[in-house]
Structures are given as C-alpha cells and as structure tokens.
Amino acid sequence: MKGSTYRRCYCRHPETGKPLGTACPKRRSKKHGTYSIRQELPPHDDGTRRAFNRAGYETLKAAQAELDHVRALLNIPDGDDPEGIALITEMLEEVADDKSPLPDVEETRRRLNSGQELIGRLTVADWLDRWLASKRIRKSSVTRYETDIRVHLKPHIGGRRLDRLRVTHLSDMFTAISDGNAEILEQNAQRRAAIDELATVPWKGVENRARRKAMRAAIDEMPPFRRTTGAATRQRIRGTLRAALNDAMAQQIITFNPAAHVELDPARKPKALVWTDERVARWEATGEKPSPVMVWTPEQTGAFLDHVADDRLYAMWHVIALRGLRRGEACGQMWSETHLKKYALTVSTQLVQDGWDVEESDPKTDSGFRTVALDDDTVSVLKQHRKRQRAEREEWASGWVDTGLVFTQEDGSWLHPGKITDRFERLVASFGLPPIRLHDLRHGAATLMLAAGVDVKVVSETLGHSDTRITRDIYQSVFPEVAKDAAEAAAGLVPIQRKAQAKKAAKGKTDRKRKAKKKSKATKV
Template identity: 35%
Template sequence: MSAPGSVYKRCGCREAGSRRQLGRHCPKLARRGHGSWYFSLPTGQGRPLRRGGYTTRDQARAALHELRARTIASEGLTVGQWMEQWLTGRTNLRASTRRNYRSHLDLHLLPALGDIRLAELDTARIQAAFDQLAAPGPGGTSAVSPVGLHRVRAALRTILNAAVRAGLLEQNPARQVCLTPTTRPHPVVWTDERVRKWERTGIRPAVAVWTAEQTAQFLTSIGDHCLYAAFHVIALRGLRRGEATGLRWSDLDLTAGLLTISRQVQYQDGRLVTCPPKSRASNRTIALDPDTIEVLRAHRTRQNAEKMLARESWRETGHVFTRPDGTLLSPEVLTQLMRELNDAACLPPIRLHDLRHGAATLALAAGADLKVVRDMLGHSSIVLTADTYTSVLPQVAHQAAADTAALIRAAGSLVPGTRRRRQPDYPRPPKADPLQQARAA
C-alpha cells in the first residue's frame, strides 16, 4: 500500500440552488449524529477504495485496518489461488454447478490467467486471454465455441465480483471484456423443403423439431419398445431427460391425470444419484391426457411382469423407468436410444432434448396458452418460453394469416377486388341546384 488510508465524515445534504451534494463540506458535520463515517484506502490502481455508512469513527477505523491487513496479506495472491479459494468456500453450490465451474477453471481460466497476481489483473490481460481462446486452431475452429466463451466469462465475472466484495479488487476487470454476440438457436420445424435439403447436402438445423405427423410416425415405430412410455411422456409433456428417469410411481396420480416433477437423476462423481430439479420453477405438476395415462398404465403392467421374471434380482427403487433389474436408469441411455430409434424410423434427425422442444411447439400449435406451456416446461419466466418457441408449425402460421384476413373481411373494411368508401358519421347537406342559383342571382 502506498499510503495507510484515512477516515472522514460526510453526509447527503445538498446546496439550496444547485442541489449539489455537500459531502465532506457540510457545516452541520460537527453536530453529533449528523452524517456517517467513511474510509479511503489507496489501491495503486487509480481511484482509492472507499467504504462508508459507519456510525462512529472507531467503526470506520476498524474496518479500514481489517481491509488493509487483508489486502497486504493478499498482495502475493495469484488469480489461480483466489479461484481455488473461492470455489472451495462455496459449499452451497449444486453438484452440476460446481462441476461446470471446475471445468471452466481447469480447461480455460487457470491455464490462461492463473499465474497472474490478482492485484495486477486488468481488462487488457483478460481480453488477450479470451482472444486466444477464440482464435482458430489447427483444424480451423476455435477451441471454445462462442456460447462457451460467454459461459466462461460469466464464471470469471462471478469469481472476480467476490474478490471485489472481499476488498481484493477495486472493480471487476472482466466487465469490459468484449466477445462476439451470440443468439439463442430457435427450434425450426422439419418441413418437406428442409428434409429435402438435408437429404441433398447433409446440412441440418442446430435445433429442429418434428411435425405432428413425424412425431406420430416415430412413436408408432417404437410402440413395442420397453421404454416407449418414456419417449411418449417426453414427446407429449416436455420432460427433461433427468426428470423422466427420476420419475417415481408415487409422483403419478393416474386417476386424477397428474404428474409431479420433484427430482431428477444425474451423474455426480461417477455415479447416478437423485437430486432436486434444475430450478425452483422445475418443481411442477403436469396434467396428463387420457392417451398418456393409458400408456403409463400399460408400462406399469410391463414393469410388473419384469419384476416377476427377475424375482430376487429385482431392486425396488419405485422409479417408473428403470433398467431390467429395477435400478436407476441413466439419462444418457435415453439419449443413445433416441439416436438409434431415430435412425431406425427413417426420420430426419433430432436430439432427445428436441422432443421436449417439439412438445412445446405442438402444444402451442394445438392452441395452448403460452403460460400453460411455460408451466408445463418448468420455465422460470414466460419471456424465456416466448423467446425460445417463436417458431410454430407452418400450417398453423398460414391458418393464423388466413384467420386474420377473414376477420377483416367480416368487418367490412376489406372486400377482395373492390374498394369501399367509409360513410361519414353525420348527414351531408343536399347539393344546391345550379338553375335555382342562377335565377336567384
């Protein structure tokens, strides 16, 4: 530290004319209880670090001494050491979130920035590191995708924000890092034209969904599969794969036609575990249609038969979709099966998660309200639902356009092939006779 720092008093009073804050120059500061105490600590990075709102001078001095001691002790702290210290101290992180942070640190942030002293970290060094991550490699593609770069930067900003709160940095240097803007890929429908282009060129959309006919063809082709019910529920009710494998019979009320999502199955530390859903909004209850209820009842009959066949080797977990011995089913199994069954059905390719997208698109096409679709999917915001599912089935879009034109025609404002004048709301005076006007003159 270039200086030990100082404490001072200031208030929020303003000048009568200019309304400018008086701050440290208010004449009332000598009064007891007027204003509050602040401290200023030089950082060597430009503007000093200031904190305030203390009731007494002693409180401000104690806070200054504590921050000064912590800063001096951390003068040799590297970015990598702070990252490890921060991640170790975050004991309340979800397992998947911790795994993502660990991956960002090990693969990108520690190799690029870990050896830099935290006190010397600035925007220019961070920008250079991200430019290097985005640079094309030997194969012509960058090591990290544009979406991946934004996720890495978000992780870095979170970690450095904690350093600012701890008084180790005056401001977050990652805030000014510039990255290539990205857009969320919106689902598009496998129309006949897109299918022909894919068959001709092999190029496929990033996110694509089947039409109602294609979805029906897929479900018909896998009707005899032991996990048919899982794909049926995902395709019609939009469950995530971990939610489907985490579903228990106790979560189903087939009499009332309700399905409750209260947990999911994930891989953690190399083993399958059950854990809470992705977010608070993911805890939800979904209405079931009569067809899905019958599919689930048939699946329960099939599972009971498997249980009788397995006898002592069956492990009762209470889950709806399991392995042949009753143990937890990995979500990855559904993903792999989806690829195989998709190819066998001779349909344009989609991912397992695209069945969830398709469920939302088909629900909107069937006339479901956007809020109903949001609740079905477990989104936290209707904005996310609207932003993701702006695409609709082509025939629905054409029908909406035709319905709009029909509404206008019915109102009489637009008649094909003619143009009608709008009648005035008040009576017009009769036209004068020219002959009468001449006689009057």
C-alpha cells in the same frame, strides 16, 4: 518506538574493497551518498529486536516521507489489539525483505478490519481454487466451473494478481481464445486429411504396410481432434469468472469486477425449426440439418411413437414427446410423485450425468419443481407401463432393485441418461425419420402445445421455464399451417381497397357463373 533517517556513503576502498564509511573524502558534500531509514518494530516473542530498514532515497524529504508511511501503518491497529499489531509487523517485515513498495494505509486498514490478507498477492488462480472449493452446488455445475477454470481462465490470467485484474486483461484473453480457434480448425483439418490419406493406402504389400505404419506414427504425433470455443462457451467462461469475482467483492478482497464490463460477441441461441417436407428433402440430398434444434411435425412424432410402441421404454418416449419432461427428469420420476388418478405428475427430482457417473439431484431450477397435467392417453400408457414393471419385479424376485422410479432398467435400477440418449438416436435412425436430439423431443412437446393454442404461460409452466420469455425465444417458429392461419387472420384486419375490389370482382364472377349455369339447365329442359 524509535525511528530515524540518516545519510550513508557506499564508496569502497579501491584496493581492499571495504566500505570507506566516515573516511570517505566526499562525505562532507551534501549531494554525496543516499539517505536511509530505520524504524523499530515490535520485538519477537522471545524478546529479540526487529526493525524496518530501507535505503536509497535521494533526498532527506523522501526518506522522511517513507518513514512517516511506515509509522502510519504501525499505528493502524489499536494498542490493545496484539493480533493486529502482529499482522502489521509481519507485513512490514515481508515488504522489507521483498523490497516491494509500502501498501496504501487506508487499503491496509480496510483489509485488516475485514480479515483479509494485508498484501494483495492473491493471484487469480489462487482465488479461483479457493472459490471453487467453497461452492455448495450440485456436482455437475462444479464440474462445469472446474472445466472453465482449468482449460481457459488459469492458462490465460491465473498468474495475475487478483486486485490488479483489469478489463483489458480479459479482452486479451478472449481475443487469444478466438485466435486459438483458427489454430484448432487448421490442426483438425490436417489430422482429418492425414486420416483420409491413410484410408487410401492398400493393406497388402511390404511397402504399403511400411507406409501405413509411418503414416499412423505421424498421425499419433499430431494434436488430437479438439472442439473450438464458440460464442456461447465464451459467454459461459465470462459468467464463471464474473461469479467468482462477485464473491471476491462480497468479501471485500477487490472493489471492481472487470468480468462485468468486458464485451463479447453475443451468443445467439438456435431457433427451433420444424422438419417440413422441403427441409426433409434437402436433408436427404445433402445430409445437412437446417438448425441444431429441429422439431418433428405432429405426423412425424406420431409415426415415431407408433414405431417404438413395442419398445420397453415406450412410456418414457411418450411422456417426453407429449408432456415435455427433460431427460434427467424422466429418468428420475418417482411413482410416489406420479398421480394417475388425478391425471398429473409432480417433477421433484432428476438423474444428472457427471462425466459418465450418475447422481440424483433436484430439478434444474426452482421453476423445475412443478406439476404437469396428464391426458387420458398418457395415463393409459403409464398404467400399461406399470403393469409391465410389476411383471419384471416378480421375475427378478430378490434381485429387484427397489428405486421407486417410474422408468428403470429391467432389474429396477437407475437408467443411465447417456445410454437413454444413445437408445433414442438408434431408434430414430432405424426408422429413417429426419434426425432430432432427445431434447428436441421435449421441444416438440412445446411446439405441439403452442400449435394447439395453449397459452404461452401454461406452456412455460409445463416445461419448467423460469420465464415466459425463455419459451418465446426458443419457440418462435410453429407449424406451417398454424403460421398460415395467423398470417391470414392478421391480413384480414387491414382494410385495403384493392383487396375489397378484388373480392367484389370475384363475387361478381361467381354470380355470373351461377346464373349461366341455371340458364343452361333451363334451356335443356
């Protein structure tokens, strides 16, 4: 196909405004005007001609280099590849219309061979939408990804071209998120102060009512209470973006994943702390929990189970407290997977909450599929629960919903995980025990096993952790008496001379007291 370079003058007649063209008196000067290129392109399907035109080159050399670039792009597809030729032609037409730079030849060849868009105009937002739509995972995980994308990723980097996303862009995004936390805290404080002030205004009196009305209107205009984006959430946002960009790399849309290289503050998981007498006393005085993750002592756990012994779902609290099932696992436990004669149950399904909707799902991880051993007391509790459930089934008759689950509502239908959490918190509050979350009841089961000397691998398998390191990281704290025994055992291995002398002196003192006591008895006789 034909192509050419030519010099053109853009001077116009001062009176008519028409281009002078060859009539321009300066045209003979080699420095006057600029160079242009024209390259014939494959014709349209109806046979009409089309071409790539571009002007404004200062030198003939620059114009020729650009023309060669266009021809190199046209030569990428083979002559017997009509689809490739059409794609390259459409790309060149689009580049010409937008007056954008010509794309790199080798990058265009790679994109054409891998079936990608030839011009890298795909934005981060476009790719995130496409990526999220392609995910075939459980609904709750999709919801989490969607929240990260909608609330954080799209507002900050959604408009950027995917192939031009850099580490600095992500660093700026996370800096902006952190700066936004200060604004959220200030707005929350202002709204809280306004609400507290409103509470001090009396209800009676015309002036007071008018004032209250004005204050309520001002509060309604304020931003609602919002949660800040903590270190753990920022790590999760990066994880979502990294997963999306990894898939883009796998499809050869990009060659570099900046999310894998951006640095964030580490998110430290809170350690489980036991409700010792000292911590309980401080909580009663201040209302503050020492840690977000708190664990009851064996005595406190026993007191709670005694308190809820008559509760309809006592068996559920018992299984979570002693065997460490997750909330969703307990709600989704099937009778067909509960083998009381074998003193075991198999965790194979769970009920998960998405918003306020509930759906059945596989366990959280592959290691979540597990068999949990049952003790005699737990088996007895489950047998009593089964008798009660059979009685409820007879009472409901045709109205009974046969879900096959161990723990259900009175009519046999699914329990709502969110309502189970609410119920647990009410039971704890009604008894006056120091507060823990329902998930902390599972933590308590782990700590009980560790305190009883159960090997950490067995504890990890019982809980459904994928790695024993997870178990160790969460449950480094154990009950005080266990820690004391461990400290004494470790200290006893160190041969310190001072300790030996003190021990010898103490033994000598004891012997002297014993001799003195014998002598006193002999004198009395």
